[in-house]
Amino acid sequence: MTRPVILTGDRTTGPLHVGHYAGSLANRLKMQDDHEQFLLLADAQALTDNAQDPARTARNVLEVAMDYLAVGIDPARSTICLQSHLPALAELSMLYLNFVTVARLERNPTIKDEIRARGFGRDIPAGFLCYPAAQAADITGFRATVVPVGADQAPLIEQTNEIARRINAVAGAEVLPEARAVIPEAGRLPSVDGTAKMSKSGGGALRLSAAPDEIRAAVRAMFTDPGHLRIEDPGRVEGNVVFAWLDAFDPDKAEVEALKARYRAGGLGDGAIKKRLEEILQALLAPIREERARLARDPGHVTRVIREGTERARARTEATKDAVTAALGLFRL
Ligand code: TRP
Numbered sequence: 001m002t003r004p005v006i007l008t009g010d011r012t013t014g015p016l017h018v019g020h021y022a023g024s025l026a027n028r029l030k031m032q033d034d035h036e037q038f039l040l041l042a043d044a045q046a047l048t049d050n051a052q053d054p055a056r057t058a059r060n061v062l063e064v065a066m067d068y069l070a071v072g073i074d075p076a077r078s079t080i081c082l083q084s085h086l087p088a089l090a091e092l093s094m095l096y097l098n099f100v101t102v103a104r105l106e107r108n109p110t111i112k113d114e115i116r117a118r119g120f121g122r123d124i125p126a127g128f129l130c131y132p133a134a135q136a137a138d139i140t141g142f143r144a145t146v147v148p149v150g151a152d153q154a155p156l157i158e159q160t161n162e163i164a165r166r167i168n169a170v171a172g173a174e175v176l177p178e179a180r181a182v183i184p185e186a187g188r189l190p191s192v193d194g195t196a197k198m199s200k201s202g203g204g205a206l207r208l209s210a211a212p213d214e215i216r217a218a219v220r221a222m223f224t225d226p227g228h229l230r231i232e233d234p235g236r237v238e239g240n241v242v243f244a245w246l247d248a249f250d251p252d253k254a255e256v257e258a259l260k261a262r263y264r265a266g267g268l269g270d271g272a273i274k275k276r277l278e279e280i281l282q283a284l285l286a287p288i289r290e291e292r293a294r295l296a297r298d299p300g301h302v303t304r305v306i307r308e309g310t311e312r313a314r315a316r317t318e319a320t321k322d323a324v325t326a327a328l329g330l331f332r333l
Contacts, residue, residue: 006031007144007179009040009083012060013050016067017205018281019189019198022248023150025071027182028078031148037078038142038313039068041306044083044090045135048128049118065302067208070292075305081313082306083138088317092137092324097130099166100159105129109155136160140176141317148182157181171327176320186248194223194241209292212282219278224270231269242273249280 008028010016016025031037041064046057065080073080083089105111111132115124139147139160147157157179164176191204198205206218222242228235237243237260246256259276262268295302326332 003034003036004146005142005144006035006037006146006148007040007139007142008038008148009042009045009138010064011046012041012043012057012064013046014056014060015063015207015209017198017207018249018285019150019191019205020067021071021208021284022186022189023184024148025068025073027148027184029072031146031182032074032078035146038144038316039073039078039080039309040083040138040313041065041080042083042138045131048125048131048134049114051125051127061306062299062302065306066292066295069295069302069305070288071208075309079312080306080309082310085310086141086313086317088314088321089134089137089141091321092141092317093130093134095324095328096133096136096163096167099163099170100133102129104159104162105132108132108159110152111155113152132156132159133163136163139179140164141320142313143177143316143320145177145179146182147179151183151188154181154183167324167328171324171329173327175323175327184248186244189248190223190241190244192218192222192241194239206281208285208288210285210289212286215281215285216278219274219281222274222277224273228270232266234266235263235268235270237263242270242277245277246273246280249284250276 006028008024010020028037028039041061043057043061046060047054050057061082068078068080069075106129111129115128120128135156136159139157140163147153149157161178164178167176168174189198191198192206193204195204206215210218219242222245224240224242225236227233240263243256243260243263246259250256259268259273263273
């Protein structure tokens, strides 16, 4: 029996944080047994908003790979590969750019948000505007049907499927499968200060490799309900970062609901919910931190894992490129 194929990835712009864990790593871990999983270190896509600092995207390839391995991605079951070393993906990207309009790219909600967040103004790098076509190449290049990602990525999967349908229509055959995004129910994890989503570069994030005192400090600083001044006052759960994180990380959902009810009614202090969250985070992150430290002492091993994964991925993506150019009827020499 063939397992459904997963392709997902991360830009190599910095080490991953607990938002990535809640957003997609936990799903990837859960799915690695009954799926054929490919994890893409998206160093080429990372260049689309880091062209001034290519060394950053290179430096973080091993960081992200170590994060994958440390959370429990098993290279015997999942394939970790490097985007810039898979030329078929670049070739498919160029082809796909002919099946999408500039207006459609500009309307993509993820792209719109990111353009605003990065303050590009009118000076949008062309590679950045076009990266949804490259992401379509990533997903379809592996013939993936399942894409575990954070909610912010959903419009990119939609655009991937549009491109796949156009290619199939021109080819007159189902040469590319459509894919579906797998998004966590809890929604996006808010940053520690409650202002935004966590970014790899910005504040408000908690790295997967955070030390115990960093975990403690992050939970202490966490935004709750500024109107909840005394323990006996009723408190707000909506917009309260501690509860958002409990929703994401506390395995005892019934207990979290009971705590929310007590907090709303009054009589439950911020100290108590923060203590619970800190214990959960310390227990979650301790083994990850230890495994990561072990991997950091053996970068040669991590590099070998990526090299072997990239070889496997190369064969697969080349086959897709050949299938697409053949189905489109391009001239063959
Ligand atoms: N866009 C993703 C990010 O910003 C990275 C990525 C590249 C990706 N290619 C992908 C995600 C394919 C899912 C599928 O981190």
